[in-house]
Amino acid sequence: MDPSVYVKDFLRLLAKRTIGAIGVSLGTITIIFLISHVLSPNPAHLWAGPRARASTILAVQARYHLTDPLFLQFYYFLRDLITGNFGIDPLSGQPILAEILFYLPNTLELVFVSFAMLVVVGIGLGYLSGMRFSTPVDSVIRTIYLVSWSTPMYLAAILGILVFATYLPIFPSGGMYSLSLTPVRSVTGFYLVDSLIGLNIPAFLSGLQHLILPAVVLAAVNFGLISRAVRSSILNVRWSTYVKTARAKGLNEDEVKRKHILRNALIDATSLSAVLFGWVLTGTVVVEELFAWPGLGQFAFQAIYSNDYPVLIPIVVVFTLGVIVANFVADVLYSILDPRIAMGAQTGAIS
Amino acid sequence: MQGILVIVVLLLVIAGGVYFYSSNRPGTTSTTSQAPTTLVVEEESQPDSMDPAVSYATSGWEVVEQVYQGLLAPNGQSYTSYVGVLAHDWSASSDGMTYTFTLRPGVTFSNGDPFNAFVMWFSIYRTLVMNQGPAWILGQNLGASNGAGFNVTDSMLNSINYTSPSPKDLNYMTYPNQSVQVTGPNQLIIRLGYGYNGQAPYSSFLATLSTPTAYAVDPIVVEANGGVVADQPNNWMETNAVGTSFYKLQSWIQGQSVTLVKNQNYWGANVSTSEGNSAIQPAIIDTVNLYYKPTSTMVADLKSGFAQIIVAPTSQYSVLNQIQGVSVSVLPPVFGSAQGVHFLYMDPYAFQPFQDVRVREAIANAIDYKSIIHTVFNDQATQWIGPVPPGFPDYNESTTGLQPYQFDPAMAANLLAQAGYKATLPDGTKLNAGGKIFPAVNFLYDADSSTEGQTAQIIATELGSIGITVTLTPLTFKQYANVITSTSDPSTTAYPFGISFYSEDYTASIDYVSAITTTGQIGFSAYSNATVAGWTTAAASALDENTVISNLSQITKAMYYDYTDIWLYVPYFMAANKSNVVGMIPNPAGSGAAYFMFYNTVHYSS
Numbered sequence: 001m002d003p004s005v006y007v008k009d010f011l012r013l014l015a016k017r018t019i020g021a022i023g024v025s026l027g028t029i030t031i032i033f034l035i036s037h038v039l040s041p042n043p044a045h046l047w048a049g050p051r052a053r054a055s056t057i058l059a060v061q062a063r064y065h066l067t068d069p070l071f072l073q074f075y076y077f078l079r080d081l082i083t084g085n086f087g088i089d090p091l092s093g094q095p096i097l098a099e100i101l102f103y104l105p106n107t108l109e110l111v112f113v114s115f116a117m118l119v120v121v122g123i124g125l126g127y128l129s130g131m132r133f134s135t136p137v138d139s140v141i142r143t144i145y146l147v148s149w150s151t152p153m154y155l156a157a158i159l160g161i162l163v164f165a166t167y168l169p170i171f172p173s174g175g176m177y178s179l180s181l182t183p184v185r186s187v188t189g190f191y192l193v194d195s196l197i198g199l200n201i202p203a204f205l206s207g208l209q210h211l212i213l214p215a216v217v218l219a220a221v222n223f224g225l226i227s228r229a230v231r232s233s234i235l236n237v238r239w240s241t242y243v244k245t246a247r248a249k250g251l252n253e254d255e256v257k258r259k260h261i262l263r264n265a266l267i268d269a270t271s272l273s274a275v276l277f278g279w280v281l282t283g284t285v286v287v288e289e290l291f292a293w294p295g296l297g298q299f300a301f302q303a304i305y306s307n308d309y310p311v312l313i314p315i316v317v318v319f320t321l322g323v324i325v326a327n328f329v330a331d332v333l334y335s336i337l338d339p340r341i342a343m344g345a346q347t348g349a350i351s
Numbered sequence: 352m353q354g355i356l357v358i359v360v361l362l363l364v365i366a367g368g369v370y371f372y373s374s375n376r377p378g379t380t381s382t383t384s385q386a387p388t389t390l391v392v393e394e395e396s397q398p399d400s401m402d403p404a405v406s407y408a409t410s411g412w413e414v415v416e417q418v419y420q421g422l423l424a425p426n427g428q429s430y431t432s433y434v435g436v437l438a439h440d441w442s443a444s445s446d447g448m449t450y451t452f453t454l455r456p457g458v459t460f461s462n463g464d465p466f467n468a469f470v471m472w473f474s475i476y477r478t479l480v481m482n483q484g485p486a487w488i489l490g491q492n493l494g495a496s497n498g499a500g501f502n503v504t505d506s507m508l509n510s511i512n513y514t515s516p517s518p519k520d521l522n523y524m525t526y527p528n529q530s531v532q533v534t535g536p537n538q539l540i541i542r543l544g545y546g547y548n549g550q551a552p553y554s555s556f557l558a559t560l561s562t563p564t565a566y567a568v569d570p571i572v573v574e575a576n577g578g579v580v581a582d583q584p585n586n587w588m589e590t591n592a593v594g595t596s597f598y599k600l601q602s603w604i605q606g607q608s609v610t611l612v613k614n615q616n617y618w619g620a621n622v623s624t625s626e627g628n629s630a631i632q633p634a635i636i637d638t639v640n641l642y643y644k645p646t647s648t649m650v651a652d653l654k655s656g657f658a659q660i661i662v663a664p665t666s667q668y669s670v671l672n673q674i675q676g677v678s679v680s681v682l683p684p685v686f687g688s689a690q691g692v693h694f695l696y697m698d699p700y701a702f703q704p705f706q707d708v709r710v711r712e713a714i715a716n717a718i719d720y721k722s723i724i725h726t727v728f729n730d731q732a733t734q735w736i737g738p739v740p741p742g743f744p745d746y747n748e749s750t751t752g753l754q755p756y757q758f759d760p761a762m763a764a765n766l767l768a769q770a771g772y773k774a775t776l777p778d779g780t781k782l783n784a785g786g787k788i789f790p791a792v793n794f795l796y797d798a799d800s801s802t803e804g805q806t807a808q809i810i811a812t813e814l815g816s817i818g819i820t821v822t823l824t825p826l827t828f829k830q831y832a833n834v835i836t837s838t839s840d841p842s843t844t845a846y847p848f849g850i851s852f853y854s855e856d857y858t859a860s861i862d863y864v865s866a867i868t869t870t871g872q873i874g875f876s877a878y879s880n881a882t883v884a885g886w887t888t889a890a891a892s893a894l895d896e897n898t899v900i901s902n903l904s905q906i907t908k909a910m911y912y913d914y915t916d917i918w919l920y921v922p923y924f925m926a927a928n929k930s931n932v933v934g935m936i937p938n939p940a941g942s943g944a945a946y947f948m949f950y951n952t953v954h955y956s957s
Contacts, residue, residue: 039830046833049407049484051856051866053547056482059582091399093584103606158647166651173648173657175607179640180389183602292644294606302397302606305799307829 006335013331021324025317029081032316033074036309042066043307047090064090064310077310086314096311100296100318105189106176107288107295110215111280117219118276122226123269127262129227130234141227149224153283156217157290164213171213174292178206214291218283222276229272233265267337274330278323387955388637390932392944393649394662398609401600402588403563404478407485412563412942414609414641417950419566419594422452422471423557424630425948427936430685430858431744433557434628437466437567437595447552447894448544454537457621460569461599461614468539469513472524472531473570475541476503479530482582488564488856492553493530494545501529509578513570551892554899555859561940562857569593597634597951611639611950629936635954653677653927660928660935660944665731666801671927678930682937684733685742686924686946689855689939692740692863693803695810695917696835698877701847702792704770710789711914713766713774717817718810719758724920727805732922738867738876738910739860739903740853741921742939745896746860749903753911756918764817774818791820795834795849798825802922803850821848850919851876858940860903861891867916868906878915931956 044060045052052060061067065076080087086096122145129141148156165173172178176191184194184203192211195203237243238261246256284297292298296315303312398411403419406412422438425431435441441452458466478486479495480503495503503523511520524533532540541560544550559565568588573579576587592600597619598611619631644652650667652658654674663671671679697714699705724732734755735741760777767774768782772789775781796807804825811821824846826834834844835851856862867876869884883906890902910916926935926946934952941948 043833045836046829050832050836051487052484053482053487053490056484056486056582059482063583088586093400093402093405093586093589095586099605161648161651165648165657166655169655169657173652173655174644175642176604179602179608179610179638288606290645290648292607292642292648294604298606305827305829307827307833 009335010332013328017324017328017331021321024324025320028316028320029078029313030074032309032313033077036307036312037070037073039307043090043309046307060090063088077313081314081317087310089308089311091306091308091311096314099299099311100314101189103294103296103299104318106191106293107281107284107297109190109192110211110218110284110288110293110295111277113211114215114218114222115273115277115280117215118223118226118280119269119273121219122223123230123266125223126227126230126269127234127265130231130238130265131257131261133235138231142231145224145227148220149222149228151221153217153221153286154290156221157214157287160213160217161290172210174210174290176207176210176294177203178210181206214287214293217291218280218287222279222283226269226272226276229268230265233268234261237261237264263337267334270330270333270337274323274326277326281319281322281326389640390636390638390660390950390953391640391642391652391658392660392662393642393644393652393658394944395643395645395649397606397643398603400584400589401592401603402483402585403474403566403568404481404486405483405584405589406563407483409942409945410643413944414600414603414611415563415566415592415594416596416942416948417598417611417639418592418596418600419563419568420596420631421563421566422454422560424561425858425938425940427629427938427948430939431555431558433561434630436630437471439626447554447556447892448542448550450541450543450556451534452539452541454539455618455622456537458595458618459616460572460593460595461616462569462572462593463616464569464571464593465514466567466595467513467536468533469511469516469520469524469536470567470570471539472533473508473511473513473573474567475531475565476508477568477573477579478564479503480505480508480579480581481584483584485562485564485856487547488559488562490546491548491559492543492546492556493541494547495530497529497545499528501526503529505579505581508570509574511570548888548891551888552894553891554893555857555861555891558857558859558862558940567595597632597949598639601638606643608643609641611641613637629952630949632951634951635934636950639950639953653929656929659932662945663925663927665728665923665925667927668729668731668925671925676930677927679925679927681731681923681925682946683742684735684921684923685740685939686937687732687921688735688740688742689858690922690924690945691852691854692735692737692921693806693850693852693919694737694876695919696849696851696877697915697917698844698847699915700877701844704772704789704792705847705915707770708914709766709770710772711917713763713770713817714814714819715756715914715917716759716763716766717813717819718756718917718919719813720756720919721758723806723809726809727802728920728922731925732920735918735921736907736911737916737918738864739907740855740863743858743860743863745900745903748900749860749907751904753907760813760817767817767819772818775816777816789819791822792848793824793846794821795831795846796823796825797828797831797850799828799831806919807850824849847877851916855939858938861887864903864906865891868910876916878910878913880909880913883909 044057044066048056048060065073089096089099125141129138132138161173164171181203184200185198187194187197191207192204195207243260246260284295285301288295288298289301300315396410398414399408400406400411403415406415420436423433424436426434437454437458438452439455441450443450454468476495478489507523530542530545534540543552572593577585590603597614597617599614601610601612603609613634617633620633646663649661649663650670653661671677697705697711704710720734724730736750736753736755739746739749764774764776764782771786773783773786794807796803807823811823814821834846853863853866865887868878868887886902886906890899893899924946933956934954935947936952937946938948943950
């Protein structure tokens with residue numbers, strides 16, 4: 001493909017996605033704002049404390065404009081959001097943006113590792129299952145991914161803790177790193193990366209030790225979908241005419257598998273990966289709470305529980321943007337895997 | 352080549368597994384949990400704030416109580432007797448309106464900054480001026496304004512030099528007609544009468560002074576980090592802590608843990624044994640790690656040996672009791688009372704049928720209290736008569752001659768029929784067939800509490816069997832708390848009936864009694880009676896025990912026969928720890944693992 005066309009396509013897709021992201025974010029903000037206000041029209045009492053005096057409650061109401069008409073409250077909220085500081089958390093008193101920036105890298109670290117696991121394992125098992133169709137290997141793999149896929153996240157987490165932290169104490173039951181270690185100097189906010197930058201191997205190992213169990217749980221309950229998709233794609237392509245042609249042309253079997261079977265099978269897996277990234281991201285709400293992982297998911301859980309919508313809305317916006325970005329990346333990957341597919345087009349649309 | 356690669360990968364995986372296994376095994380020294388100088392405590396709720404003027408949750412106070420100190424603290428034996436912490440001694444005037452404190456010399460903050468009477472003046476006024484959630488505890492009796500032109504403001508607090516006060520600064524702090532007056536570098540007077548209770552003494556004033564709201568904060572640190580702003584919290588102080596106490600806050604990894612380490616500059620280390628007490632003795636354990644985890648994980652960690660103390664509900668009693676090396680004990684009712692007393696409220700302003708006392712009495716008779724305690728709490732709860740909570744001072748005296756409400760469905764049906772409604776006896780006989788059908792009423796309870804959910808189901812069934820239909824309307828805890836503490840017009844509430852609760856702010860019966868009898872909203876109880884409110888004021892301001900008891904008895908009887916609030920149950924509180932962890936001094940005022948005050952006395956048995 002002509003590089004200039006590719007760049008043009010890329011920019012067009014970027015512009016389209018940016019506009020879409022703004023629209024989706026605004027919609028999300030509006031819906032959550034309205035739901036929060038229906039559930040608790042005036043949470044000043046909640047935020048001020050159970051026996052707070054009237055003057056304390058009035059101060060909270062004034063600070064968050066809680067007695068103003070709803071559209072004005074929404075305006076103030078949007079203003080804070082757009083001007084960048086996201087306002088002040090009514091429960092912790094901290095700037096919300098600073099809180100999100102503290103929690104976000106922890107979540108991303110967990111999500112990236114988990115996502116990498118599920119993609120590698122999911123594609124690997126799907127490929128193996130498809131290539132060994134109707135053999136015991138295929139049956140075992142299908143059973144594994146069906147069981148894991150149908151296991152609720154909380155159950156997998158509790159079982160993981162029980163087996164690997166209690167009965168077979170290989171991993172800690174929670175937290176992000178051992179408290180006995182000297183804290184790592186934050187450079188990127190990503191604990192593992194920062195410990196490597198500081199050449200702090202004990203901190204890195206401790207971080208890794210704490211990361212594995214929650215990441216495996218997140219990956220374990222999600223990889224089945226990708227395995228199933230890859231298996232099904234493999235079954236579609238392995239007996240297709242172009243694969244037969246490739247073999248007939250005398251191509252090496254490894255090359256046939258790699259270039260013709262796997263590569264084509266990965267197209268569906270790529271689109272699914274974007275969906276799964278969203279699932280993994282939102283799955284952190286349960287996993288982080290159960291593993292005491294100080295990330296955005298746990299922060300969201302606490303915000304929901306505390307009716308802390310000034311915090312909840314920006315978190316949901318971050319999650320929404322995460323899913324949008326994942327879909328954008330999937331679109332770009334599509335066109336790399338199959339240059340016939342225009343960037344941003346649906347699967348199968350040939351440019 | 353591929354075979355070698357596979358073997359290398361396998362060896363690495365096995366080596367990693369062995370490393371992780373050995374580094375996480377109980378009994379090794381490389382983990383935080385097993386070092387004998389480290390204690391791991393696990394609980395569910397995270398701290399709300401590190402600022403003594405803002406924190407209002409047990410989990411927040413738990414940390415604040417280890418890092419900051421106040422003038423006095425419970426003495427460890429009695430729930431209502433105190434020992435000096437930052438105060439060496441004190442005296443009260445005969446009218447109970449003035450307290451004079453002499454402070455300990457040589458007290459410093461962990462960063463070396465000095466503590467003196469000026470700092471204490473600053474600390475108390477800071478809480479009042481910031482006006483955050485718990486400020487009412489001091490605000491009952493103290494005020495930033497004397498009502499006659501003298502106002503302590505945020506700019507005044509920020510302008511004063513508390514180490515070497517200028518004459519102008521001294522004018523402010525030594526002014527006599529105010530709540531806190533400095534009379535010397537180590538002496539101050541605290542005057543009641545400037546709070547919303549008005550010109551009256553307060554029998555539990557020392558209890559309010561022992562709460563974090565009156566803890567000493569370092570004005571130099573505050574001023575370096577944003578100062579005091581009226582009606583607003585201080586961002587820096589919310590997440591950092593510099594106090595005078597035996598522990599320092601090393602880290603608060605929000606969402607994960609709090610780490611406390613020994614304060615190496617602790618002033619209490621220089622106090623002679625004769626001058627010391629358990630509240631100021633230096634810490635024995637070097638590091639306390641507090642983790643915040645769900646119950647299932649806490650139980651697993653106690654079992655694996657990672658955690659030494661956990662805060663778990665009594666529903667886990669039998670599970671924990673089976674773990675070897677774990678000590679589980681159900682504490683006396685006063686500890687359950689501190690966590691929360693539960694009762695039904697009926698709001699007569701919002702639901703007209705509740706204006707008839709016969710209806711309210713019918714409901715009181717329709718509930719099988721013993722069955723709820725047995726079924727829902729596995730007998731780990733007790734029935735009570737309010738508003739004084741069981742185990743608290745004067746409970747026995749105020750309930751003399753009264754029996755907890757009894758289950759009598761026949762009486763309940765008869766009362767309902769007498770009130771003009773159709774009713775059904777336990778044998779199915781219909782009473783007052785020509786009467787009105789009792790209108791359905793919403794029933795509020797906390798959806799996050801499985802015990803309240805079960806209780807609500809039982810009550811709905813029992814009321815249904817006599818002819819009262821309730822619509823269960825659960826709300827998540829925060830929503831629920833917002834409703835039952837609401838200050839909005841009670842006649843407009845959608846929740847005229849439901850389960851309410853109250854938990855301790857400080858160890859004083861009057862804390863519960865005043866909240867339940869005089870809040871004047873739906874507010875906890877829906878109870879409003881001017882005479883009873885007067886008795887509450889009399890009990891709060893009485894300085895002799897007989898007057899207190901007499902007023903509390905009258906309140907108890909009046910509420911008992913009014914049936915607006917039906918006293919349900921007080922769940923017991925359970926302490927669970929490894930058997931080799933000792934030294935906890937249980938006190939209902941304490942927030943450490945929700946039942947003791949300070950971690951400085953906790954240690955491993957040899």
